[in-house]
Amino acid sequence: MTHQETETITARVQYAKRGRLRFIGHLDTARLIVRAVRAARLPARTTRGHSPHLEVSFGPPLALGHTGDSEFFDVRLTEPVAPDAMRAALQARLPEGIEVRAVELIMGKAESLGVRLDRADYSVRLPAETALERAAVERFLSSDEVVVVRTRGGRESGREKRREKAVNVRQWVERLEVFDEAGGGMRLEMTIRITPQGSANPLEVLEALAGADAARQPGVRVHRIRLYHAEGPRSS
Amino acid sequence: MRPDELARILESELLPLVEKPGRYIGGELNRVVKDHAGLEVTLALAFPDVYEVGMSHLGFKILYEIVNRLDWACAERAYAPWPDMEERMRERGVPLYSLETFTPLRDFDVVGFSLQYELCATNVLRMLDAAGIPRTSEERLERGGPLVIGGGPCAFACEPVAAYFDAVVLGDGEGAVVEVLDAVRAWKRSHDVRGDAEGRRGLLRWLAANVSGVYVPQFYHVTYTAEGGVAAIERDYDDVPLPVERAIVRDLDTAPYPTAPVVPLVSAVHDRAVLEVMRGCTRGCRFCQAGMIYRPVRERRMETLMAQARKTLRQTGFDELSLSSLSTGDYSRIGELVTALADELRADATSISLPSLRIDTYSVHLAEQVARIKRTGITFAPETGTERLRAVINKPVRDSELLEAATEAYRRGWNVIKLYFMLGLPTETDEDVEAIAALIGKVSAARRAFDGRRGAVNVAVSCFVPKAHTPFQWLGYRPLAEFEARIGALRRRVRSRAIKLRFHDPNRSYLEAVFSRGDRRLAPVVAEAVRLGARFDDWSEHFSFERWRAAFDATGVDPDSYAYREFAPDAVLPWEHLSPRVDKAFLLAELERAQGGELTGDCREVGCRLCGTICDV
Numbered sequence: 001m002t003h004q005e006t007e008t009i010t011a012r013v014q015y016a017k018r019g020r021l022r023f024i025g026h027l028d029t030a031r032l033i034v035r036a037v038r039a040a041r042l043p044a045r046t047t048r049g050h051s052p053h054l055e056v057s058f059g060p061p062l063a064l065g066h067t068g069d070s071e072f073f074d075v076r077l078t079e080p081v082a083p084d085a086m087r088a089a090l091q092a093r094l095p096e097g098i099e100v101r102a103v104e105l106i107m108g109k110a111e112s113l114g115v116r117l118d119r120a121d122y123s124v125r126l127p128a129e130t131a132l133e134r135a136a137v138e139r140f141l142s143s144d145e146v147v148v149v150r151t152r153g154g155r156e157s158g159r160e161k162r163r164e165k166a167v168n169v170r171q172w173v174e175r176l177e178v179f180d181e182a183g184g185g186m187r188l189e190m191t192i193r194i195t196p197q198g199s200a201n202p203l204e205v206l207e208a209l210a211g212a213d214a215a216r217q218p219g220v221r222v223h224r225i226r227l228y229h230a231e232g233p234r235s236s
Numbered sequence: 237m238r239p240d241e242l243a244r245i246l247e248s249e250l251l252p253l254v255e256k257p258g259r260y261i262g263g264e265l266n267r268v269v270k271d272h273a274g275l276e277v278t279l280a281l282a283f284p285d286v287y288e289v290g291m292s293h294l295g296f297k298i299l300y301e302i303v304n305r306l307d308w309a310c311a312e313r314a315y316a317p318w319p320d321m322e323e324r325m326r327e328r329g330v331p332l333y334s335l336e337t338f339t340p341l342r343d344f345d346v347v348g349f350s351l352q353y354e355l356c357a358t359n360v361l362r363m364l365d366a367a368g369i370p371r372t373s374e375e376r377l378e379r380g381g382p383l384v385i386g387g388g389p390c391a392f393a394c395e396p397v398a399a400y401f402d403a404v405v406l407g408d409g410e411g412a413v414v415e416v417l418d419a420v421r422a423w424k425r426s427h428d429v430r431g432d433a434e435g436r437r438g439l440l441r442w443l444a445a446n447v448s449g450v451y452v453p454q455f456y457h458v459t460y461t462a463e464g465g466v467a468a469i470e471r472d473y474d475d476v477p478l479p480v481e482r483a484i485v486r487d488l489d490t491a492p493y494p495t496a497p498v499v500p501l502v503s504a505v506h507d508r509a510v511l512e513v514m515r516g517c518t519r520g521c522r523f524c525q526a527g528m529i530y531r532p533v534r535e536r537r538m539e540t541l542m543a544q545a546r547k548t549l550r551q552t553g554f555d556e557l558s559l560s561s562l563s564t565g566d567y568s569r570i571g572e573l574v575t576a577l578a579d580e581l582r583a584d585a586t587s588i589s590l591p592s593l594r595i596d597t598y599s600v601h602l603a604e605q606v607a608r609i610k611r612t613g614i615t616f617a618p619e620t621g622t623e624r625l626r627a628v629i630n631k632p633v634r635d636s637e638l639l640e641a642a643t644e645a646y647r648r649g650w651n652v653i654k655l656y657f658m659l660g661l662p663t664e665t666d667e668d669v670e671a672i673a674a675l676i677g678k679v680s681a682a683r684r685a686f687d688g689r690r691g692a693v694n695v696a697v698s699c700f701v702p703k704a705h706t707p708f709q710w711l712g713y714r715p716l717a718e719f720e721a722r723i724g725a726l727r728r729r730v731r732s733r734a735i736k737l738r739f740h741d742p743n744r745s746y747l748e749a750v751f752s753r754g755d756r757r758l759a760p761v762v763a764e765a766v767r768l769g770a771r772f773d774d775w776s777e778h779f780s781f782e783r784w785r786a787a788f789d790a791t792g793v794d795p796d797s798y799a800y801r802e803f804a805p806d807a808v809l810p811w812e813h814l815s816p817r818v819d820k821a822f823l824l825a826e827l828e829r830a831q832g833g834e835l836t837g838d839c840r841e842v843g844c845r846l847c848g849t850i851c852d853v
Contacts, residue, residue, distance in 0.1 A: 024258035035553030
């Protein structure tokens with residue numbers, strides 16, 4: 001719809017979200033990234049119309065409280081930029097906790113991040129006091145359906161009513177392993193599918209394994225190790 | 237509690253469990269972190285509201301910038317924790333801390349509160365409690381602690397909370413903050429100003445005597461009349477000022493301005509870059525406290541503003557720039573400024589907002605210039621329904637001007653017009669209220685003229701509170717029953733679905749009237765309200781009128797006597813000793829003119845009206 005006359009240039013940016021910055025949600029993260037793109041004076045394209053904005057798009061949201069090593073956003077550019085220069089310019093305008101790891105320029109049509117990324121690997125560290133039976137993992141993997149109640153809305157999200165919905169989280173879990181940690185406690189690793197119809201939060205998987213209280217403990221640490229495409233060569 | 241220990245507990249135990257934990261982590265772009273070991277004075281800027289509100293406040297950004305430019309001092313930030321966080325901090329024994337270094341507030345030399353609205357007093361007490369700082373100046377003399385200093389617009393009527401402050405700064409903070417911190421620095425070398433009562437009092441006395449705008453409540457004594465009014469306000473020492481006169485920055489153009497403000501991590505109420513195009517307003521609307529206490533008008537040069545706009549946007553990446561002042565439409569080069577900014581900012585879709593425009597077609601023209609980038613709302617404030625009552629409040633807007641502006645706005649593509657009105661103005665009658673309904677209807681109908689449809693109108697109606705240092709300061713708040721009746725009348729008369737009416741809660745305004753016109757005898761009421769659970773009283777979800785009623789009952793204070801009180805012209809006003817440098821004689825003359833329905837022109841147009849301020853007119 002815009003700039004049809006020129007070739008599309010996309011800068012695909014890989015970044016990590018770490019430390020205290022895990023305490024801001026996806027929308028706030030997106031906002032600060034868009035501000036960094038603006039402040040860095042990158043030749044980003046803007047949409048036309050009544051509410052013009054920069055053409056920046058984001059990969060699958062990382063939940064509030066979770067860290068990630070390999071997250072992505074795309075910036076549509078009006079002209080090519082040197083990836084290293086772009087990386088440095090963005091980094092200078094981002095708060096501590098967001099690390100720009102790589103910038104890749106894609107000339108011509110770029111598959112959207114939503115299509116590109118359909119798998120996520122997570123690690124979930126459990127505090128020492130959490131009792132998780134290995135048999136629960138076996139039971140989970142051998143079932144076709146494991147239902148947890150998902151709560152949406154409520155005051156903080158700005159919506160009036162909290163809505164509850166039963167979802168089968170098993171359908172999205174491709175891999176689930178449990179390890180003992182050296183310093184006590186356990187660690188789960190899992191691969192979760194991200195589909196247009198939905199996906200699972202790793203804490204929902206933990207809830208299915210050890211109960212809602214275990215999933216709500218403040219000591220549980222969720223880390224998204226990588227986002228990738230199951231078949232594509234461009235996995236990261 | 238050591239900062240690293242505090243941070244560890246926050247991260248591992250508290251933040252995973254609270255709403256919007258991003259409010260409590262600091263680490264924003266452009267924040268300034270200094271090692272306290274190399275500093276002589278530390279200041280915590282404490283905002284008595286939640287992060288998203290406090291981060292939108294320009295005054296604190298200015299002070300943060302100025303203090304952090306000093307190599308011997310730092311300014312760090314703290315906001316009121318939301319109730320869920322406040323409770324968890326208390327349970328876990330985590331004290332209120334600064335976002336820059338996670339230093340407990342009680343370990344700072346100075347804690348500075350901004351007093352933006354009267355009812356924030358409950359949050360001030362809660363923040364002191366959460367920090368483990370004794371509440372009153374008197375207790376701090378005995379037990380030690382940081383110097384607790386207040387500022388902001390409510391400083392000019394701060395008597396109800398005076399007991400909780402060691403000092404209150406009246407007026408512009410730019411110069412005062414450096415003078416105060418410099419004095420603390422000098423006194424610290426030879427005295428223990430935190431722990432030793434003598435050192436502390438000595439420093440406060442020095443500040444009162446030497447720094448323009450500094451009010452130290454404990455050096456003034458108030459006596460009361462048998463009827464409940466103030467009999468006299470006297471000072472304890474000849475070298476402290478009476479009245480205390482406000483600090484004024486004469487040259488705003490060269491005053492420091494934050495072009496690299498801290499960018500909030502959690503979406504703030506106003507997530508945008510701010511240009512302060514000027515300070516003060518000479519329109520002289522008689523209800524408006526800001527128009528009196530920020531005199532005279534001081535503009536920044538257009539070149540300065542353009543440079544500040546570029547720098548701020550580059551340092552923050554905001555996609556919106558707001559031209560802020562009490563009356564931006566009155567900036568002398570507003571047309572040129574808006575055109576130049578719009579031309580420059582269009583390229584990367586940075587929108588411009590003009591929050592305070594006059595009511596005329598020229599304003600619509602200005603709004604359209606910025607709408608070519610991004611269309612935002614358009615707002616007019618006729619305040620009341622009749623030209624008669626507008627003469628009383630000295631805001632001479634003709635109905636025809638409003639309707640022309642509205643017609644032009646609809647014609648230029650705005651679908652919604654926002655209007656501001658007030659109920660309860662002096663001399664208001666039922667006819668004036670009926671006229672509000674009629675005027676709203678005419679604005680909506682203005683759209684018919686060119687496309688036959690009724691225009692959408694969003695109307696916000698507030699309740700007039702007579703404020704200190706205005707011509708209406710001698711008058712009382714209108715009876716609550718009258719507000720209820722007039723709100724009901726307005727609702728009945730405005731029936732169109734194109735019109736949305738929103739009313740400010742008259743109970744909340746009643747309390748605002750009590751505290752903005754009150755004296756020192758209200759201090760225990762605030763403490764009692766906090767004990768009963770009051771906090772975030774500016775948030776309707778937390779405000780409880782019943783709780784405040786109970787607090788008045790428990791302390792034996794009659795709120796009606798404060799809200800409805802009328803002062804005789806020769807009465808001693810509770811804020812008599814606090815001077816914004818506007819003469820009482822001028823205010824009284826303005827009250828008389830108001831009662832006669834006489835207009836007073838803008839002094840920039842008709843010459844000096846002898847208000848008494850320091851200016852160049």
